[in-house]
Amino acid sequence: MKAQEMLENFPEQINPVDTPSLNLRDYAGIVFSGMGGSGIVGDLAKLVLEKSQIDMPILSVRDYTLPPYVKENWAVFCVSYSGNTEETLSIAQEALSRNIKPVCVSSGGKLKELTNQRGLMHFALPSGYPPRYALGFMISTVLSLIGMKDGLKACREFLKEKKESIKEQAYRLAQRLEGYIPVVYATPLMDAVALRWKTQINENAKTLCYTATLPELHHNEVVGLDNPITRNLCTFVLLFDPEDHPRNLKRLEITEQILKDLGVVPALIKGEGNEFLNRLFYLIYLGDWASFYLSQLYGYDPIPVKVIDSIKEKLSL
Template identity: 30%
Template sequence: MPDSLGFREAVLGLPEQVEAAWRSLTVTGSLPQHDEIANVLVLGTGAAGWVGDLLAAVAGPFMPVPLIVHKSMDPPSFVDPTTLVVAISASGNAPETVAATSTCLDAGAQLFAVTSGGQLGAMADGTEAPTVFLPVAEAPKAVPPRARIGALAVPVLSAFERLGFFPGGREWIAAAIHQLKARRDQLSQPDNEAQSLARALAGTMPLVYGAGNLGRAAGLRWKDQINQTAKSPSWTGVLPDVVHGEMAGWGQHGDITRQVLSLVLLRHDEEPVEAHDHFGQVETWTDEVMAGIHTVQAEGEGGLAQLLDLVLFGDVVALELAERYGIDPGPTPVLDPSPPMSHYAESAGATTSE
């Protein structure tokens, strides 16, 4: 299989990436005081936007203030000087993030940026905002930001711990690193679970369901990676919402859907108590309308470990699908019609756009 960007190596390097980001990526400047923050707004698109979903799922339950994820240009009207704006853009030039950040600064918000430079970096410099600057290197290959989620997320989690928003952050990050290494070892074995699942999914369009905010974030990641790595259609839904609407749609056209759709259920220990019954309903009602129903159970201690465990599993499934289809997993020409202006390192923080 062609792999022009070394994408498989980057995906399998997630444990070391998280560890390097934890130890090496630091905040320049001073974070605001805990009591100065009434709400947190995370800005980002693409992989950076998904990192916002991770923060909401993992840190959100611990936070004494609301955390909102925003993935478009016009930020919410509540933004004011008590808002901490976490703006994430690997390149610093994602137009939606740059525009929303500018509007937030005009409203007096406090900025915390994660970027390698660009327009976002200039805004952070101009306002003397606390910033995590991702390293830039002279690299011949541009590894996509979706392979660098650890470098984008971990510095924010560390900052949240310092602010009192993510208590025990060091321990949760360490647990995630441990689980990622264990999962990678499993998925490096011949005929592993990811390869088996990819064989079952090949030739169909995966529909991915998860429960709660963690399951929602995991489902979005699986969908995005199947779309971008395997260049294949995929969709996602979140329980309990699925059982209050979408499930009614499976009453028709089963003769068609069972030829082209597979269902993947992502399970984790942070699920709401009702999730067990909801998943049971889904399996009952879709049993005859799907090519197959497959369950993946997260492992690890804590929400961060379990979410990243599901992420790595799904990323490898997408790689295996790409290999089966003979597709280069890294480039996404339809999303990146012109070459990036610069290339970013393949170390912690190595990433190219968004």
């Protein structure tokens, strides 16, 4: 399937999955494990749970190992679209060695094999997608499993309704990003989205991009803006949510003004929609389209990620 077609159909991926959800109260904490396009699922699930005021520790782990305090009374989710990502497989093994039965989500691969061998819960994803283009399937599955599926259907309809205006906005944005290193600043509620923008710009448009988050960026990053030689290589985007902490919204205004005073006009963007989930996915969809259009402006095929393939090959030797 072509990238454009997958993006056009992205809203259809957002669908509650018909499964009983885990009773999170039975656990002392939750770990979401995954890398790249699957890793962002954990960040988003963590955000949605925290926004619902759940009072338990939640970790999004992108590594081979679990922190020592993750014990057998924790829930561990292993999400790998391919099912073959070695870091995620390592977490699944480590969970098992601590007497935790990880809940696995993949389209197949070694993770699926492991679930068959060890009698673990496995949730299958449709196959045939590059992992980062299957975000909707993965997040829908995970949110359904953790009892957070309310709002998914409405979110899907909302994105369908907004699609054409999102595409237009994304194209204008891609034109602004072309020729520069995109720098995406975000407030905490949109931090995970900023990372999605970065990774999609990296993989689709084969372009460097970096992110920084408020309030931390007011304690270091802003000083780096002084140097016009490096500043002028960048173009700035500020992502925020109206429900962010008022002090962070105040800091956002200050950041915008700092940039303007330096002669840089940043793109200040918030997600549309009354519901948090809709605003979150509005910005994800906008970033996905912008990275796609940027790939087109640079003349790149958004799908191949040759260097990642070569790294995997070297690691397999």
